[in-house]
Amino acid sequence: VTNDPRPATRNPQPATFESHLRTILGDAHVITDPDLKASYETDWTRRFSGSARAVVRPADAKQVAAVVRACAAEGIPIVPQGGNTGLVGGSIPRGGEVVLSLARLGAAEPVDTMAAQITIEAGVTVASLQNLARDAGLMYGVDLASRDSATVGGTIATNAGGLRVLRYGATRAQVIGIQAVLPNGEIIERMSGLTKDNTGYDLAGLLTGSEGTLGIVTRARLKLWNPPVARATALVALDSLSEAISLLGRVRGLASLDAIEAFFNDGMQLVCDHTGAPRPFPGVSGCYLVIECAAQSDPAEELASLLDGSPEVKAAAFATERPQREALWRYREAHTEAIGAAGVPHKLDVTLPLARMVEFEATVRAAVESATPGARAILFGHLGDGNLHVNVLGPADDDERADDAVLRLVASLGGSISAEHGIGVAKAPWLHLTRSPADIAAMRAIKAALDPQGIMNPGVIFGAQ
């Protein structure tokens, strides 16, 4: 999908505006050469692309603010960009914007071990943040497959979820304070690290998950956790998702539960074909789970004993050492690359009420095939959160009939059309399915209050105006 250009902006003399940017940032950090711009103009799924007027790479919040003021003065729209690992086109230009990359904001203060917090800039990758926490004897609560590229700022802007939401919450639950540049170029900041602070509105929480439409996160104060000392992982085969949900009811009582991830036989087959891994159990099962427990003392016995006593379990493999655990996780984690090797999927990330999930799984594949003949849906996800990733293979990039069928099915079952990826531009046409006119009007009022010119990531969440 190459997005349409945004409505025409006031049209300043390009030379004047760009030379202003060069004065602020230096020549090296204002990129207008098409070859150099290209990597900022297409997302990694290859589904979204657009042309940027310029790509700018400020070094700190002050430079970000100066760029925002320059753009605001000319009415030129801005697309903030972190690690460019988003899945809904929210950090890709639609046409003519300034792409503002946070990549150079890469500093981190030493971990505050007394408070179990870290102050870190937006451009640091999640993997680097995880390493800094680990080196201080702590851990960061969010982990996701794109950890090596995804950035602190991007994960805050999208309220990223990932593999540990069940235990530690999504990104918003990690954010103690942020520094951000608002659309008027002002910098807001609460970095005192106070976990209890009821002085006015929760601006940090509001900006978290706002997808770059209300401001640009430049720095954050994040919560860290005491890491568990031992982990146990099980790969479990079951007859059906219904059996898996029944097992979830038992497993959820374990205080050590860290993750419970689901996938199905079609995904297992794709992964084994793609990675060459052997089928883990003889025969075919309707549903598979990866269950991980983590605690201060070894949780393996507790987990094994619970699964032994659970009639839903057809077969189970256990691991406590990292290489063996990783081999079990690979069946789940290789889904993304195995699906990517089979085509460019439409990635639909949805939540269902647990009580409606079986009904959804039983009908979504047929709904996809009926919407787009020849298309097929591969499902996997975070069962503990009610979150399924529906990957639709087959439809052309701009054929959204299957997307529409899936999202309408989700809405009809009381689910959410975006669990953790956000709305971006990809899902903006369907926002109204699960947010009421009053909700959307309130969101638009807040957007207009903070960004009256509409220059901050236009088109994202609300669609083209």
Next chain:
Amino acid sequence: VTNDPRPATRNPQPATFESHLRTILGDAHVITDPDLKASYETDWTRRFSGSARAVVRPADAKQVAAVVRACAAEGIPIVPQGGNTGLVGGSIPRGGEVVLSLARLGAAEPVDTMAAQITIEAGVTVASLQNLARDAGLMYGVDLASRDSATVGGTIATNAGGLRVLRYGATRAQVIGIQAVLPNGEIIERMSGLTKDNTGYDLAGLLTGSEGTLGIVTRARLKLWNPPVARATALVALDSLSEAISLLGRVRGLASLDAIEAFFNDGMQLVCDHTGAPRPFPGVSGCYLVIECAAQSDPAEELASLLDGSPEVKAAAFATERPQREALWRYREAHTEAIGAAGVPHKLDVTLPLARMVEFEATVRAAVESATPGARAILFGHLGDGNLHVNVLGPADDDERADDAVLRLVASLGGSISAEHGIGVAKAPWLHLTRSPADIAAMRAIKAALDPQGIMNPGVIFGAQ
């Protein structure tokens, strides 16, 4: 402090406006008789009072919306009121407003044990919510001394904290979705119970803690928790707060840690005098802690063993059974009533960075005495959250010199002038101490966007305009 009347509103014929309210609600639920209004016009600390034009008691969200539309049409301001247990004057009329009591919104749906959630109306008390959760084998994460009067809606509006924030987070962390009436009379609602839902701005999180200035919470979907099966409580004597903070560093590693509460010798003396309880240990100590652990298996041994090996501990008493545990807690919990028996305190609820807390405790009493000769400060609070309640006895109701001295000291040490009580009208003059002009401008822009007439709890957070 009797607050000044708000700026004059358009002045409709009282009869017309009130008869409109009576049409909406029925005569019994529009209270204009001064004797009947009185209990809604003064807070329980007796520090704040003001005259309401009328007190209305709608039965459901639709009636709330109808009242809001009626007030909006006439430009008449509204003060939403829950259990009236706030400490910053945020639910008390300043003069001429309609007080909108949520007391009749008292329904609750059955606990959803599969999702571990409950849908409940704003007027239900926290104690009733706790009981409903307990009857379903679950627990609500927020507990506070005012549980029998404080309501679900009021605790959401103020993002109430309390005794279990360290483990379960404050109220915002329990809110999965809300239904609320906006200042334009529209109802927003997300009650699907989905814990992962990244579809646009977090309106529920924004309204939580907004102190009735952005809308009126009428219903909420709340998270419930698996309750621990065993508790162990210790009352610990230490030489000083500095020793207590050192001990906190050890205790925080316990996965079972539920609460760590601090108080000092002056408060211990007040409590023993007031309740007749014996001094728990021979001699006098500079600082006392109540530490509580809770887990699926008995945490007593783990806690006792840690405290035995901690050089900071001078003396400790342990309990695992409820009556004995409650006797230890009483030394902490009786502070509020012992202080209240000694006078009408100015209650200043603040957070300090742990690294600055010793300095604060060492200087705040002298700062109070120097600001208002004869005044004294009694401190107690939630050490694990860096949260101290500074109770100033002595100054007249309207003598705010000691308040000013304490809050300026807090700000100079990087703290927050409100940890969990909110800003209300009581702290509005000091908001600027810890929120920057850019922060306040952004908050005002959001306020103006959702409440352009400024009818929703005017004077709260931002002060008189």
